[in-house]
Amino acid sequence: MPPNIQARAEQPNHDSEIAPIAPIQSLTKNDAAVDSQAKSNANKTPRQHQIVWRNVVIMLYLHAAALYGVYLALTSAKWQTFALAFAFYIISGLGITAGAHRLWSHRSYKAKWPLRLLLAAFNTMAFENSIYEWSRDHRVHHKFSETDADPHNATRGFFFSHVGWLLLRKHPDVLEKGKVVDCSDILADPIVRLQRKYYLPLVLMFCFIIPTYTPVWLWGETIWNSFFICALLRYAFTLNMTWLVNSAAHMWGDKPYDESISPSENFFTMFGAIGEGFHNYHHTFPWDYATSEYGIKYNITTMFIDTMAFFGLAYDRKSVKPDMIKARVERTGDGSHPVHH
Ligand code: ST9
Ligand code: ZN
Numbered sequence: 001m002p003p004n005i006q007a008r009a010e011q012p013n014h015d016s017e018i019a020p021i022a023p024i025q026s027l028t029k030n031d032a033a034v035d036s037q038a039k040s041n042a043n044k045t046p047r048q049h050q051i052v053w054r055n056v057v058i059m060l061y062l063h064a065a066a067l068y069g070v071y072l073a074l075t076s077a078k079w080q081t082f083a084l085a086f087a088f089y090i091i092s093g094l095g096i097t098a099g100a101h102r103l104w105s106h107r108s109y110k111a112k113w114p115l116r117l118l119l120a121a122f123n124t125m126a127f128e129n130s131i132y133e134w135s136r137d138h139r140v141h142h143k144f145s146e147t148d149a150d151p152h153n154a155t156r157g158f159f160f161s162h163v164g165w166l167l168l169r170k171h172p173d174v175l176e177k178g179k180v181v182d183c184s185d186i187l188a189d190p191i192v193r194l195q196r197k198y199y200l201p202l203v204l205m206f207c208f209i210i211p212t213y214t215p216v217w218l219w220g221e222t223i224w225n226s227f228f229i230c231a232l233l234r235y236a237f238t239l240n241m242t243w244l245v246n247s248a249a250h251m252w253g254d255k256p257y258d259e260s261i262s263p264s265e266n267f268f269t270m271f272g273a274i275g276e277g278f279h280n281y282h283h284t285f286p287w288d289y290a291t292s293e294y295g296i297k298y299n300i301t302t303m304f305i306d307t308m309a310f311f312g313l314a315y316d317r318k319s320v321k322p323d324m325i326k327a328r329v330e331r332t333g334d335g336s337h338p339v340h341h
């Protein structure tokens, strides 16, 4: 048993206090009763700061290399290389937003296998942990938001919810309370299992080798420029745009749908996270495939899913009826919704 797991095993056991296993619907439809009971049981085990130095070194290197990538982009790279890096940011971002997030974590729409395969490839390019691990953490985040059982608990501050949580061992509550969250449906997808099984070699190929060599093959860019711009700068940028949803969008912005929760409508992340910045809406109605009541407005991910639906590859897109949104806005909103004006 690795030492960190052993340390956890010695933590006081709160199993008896854990809420009963919730049906998957409660994760996607925000079953308030179960959630509030589960949340009231959180915050019991003391926080520990077991730093994972390997991750600290990797993240420091990645961000320094990304800055060097900016320098190269401004001084010696071809413009096509920078444009392709931007395209890879959008593509890999879709693997997170349309893939791990809206499809696998929330099941807010269904996708035929060719689309699931494409999304899994895009997702691997984003290198944000396997679809299974990402979705498990994300379901736990929704169910236990703003408690110690939330992997990136925003009450621990901007840095922790942004990147700090990836540099420390998880809080024991994440593991203990996380057990009640059923993720078997995610693993039931053979594409998810395949990605998980060969994750690291696939990441090497999709996140690093393909982005590095494409500009070299297509327009004779140097491997050096290409590696720092299309691989490392693009990767670090996409990571930060994702992390801002956990940090900034859990701190700053309006709360038109539910003022009692931290997630907010954050204008910057609407763009940076390609349509995932409507975070107050998303935590209120997590099963809506558009993560917003405004459809494709400011929402590249919704445009992508709708395009896939047009080709018959996406179907059963779930959304919330306007009446229900209006009632909720009037009941729990902070007054910033246009309905109030
Ligand atoms: C990255 C992920 O960046 C980013 C996620 C962001 C999410 C954003 C969400 C916002 C909404 C959507 C917006 C998208 C916008 C996108 C825009 C794009 C343009 N439940 O994890 P371990 C158990 S990754 C239940 O190792 P440690 C489980 O048994 C970046 N159980 O914990 C597990 O074993 P196994 C690159 C759980 O040892 C065991 O515990 N990657 C749960 O404390 C051990 O798990 C990195 O930097 C749970 N939730 O280590 C690597 N969690 O898995 C980062 C755990 O076998 N990761 N268990 O079942 C690590 O190195 C480690 O995870 C650690 C913690 C050091 C952070
Ligand atoms: Zn979500």
Ligand code: ZN
Pocket (backbone or CB within 6 Å): 141, 245, 246, 250, 263, 279, 283
């Ligand atoms: Zn959130």
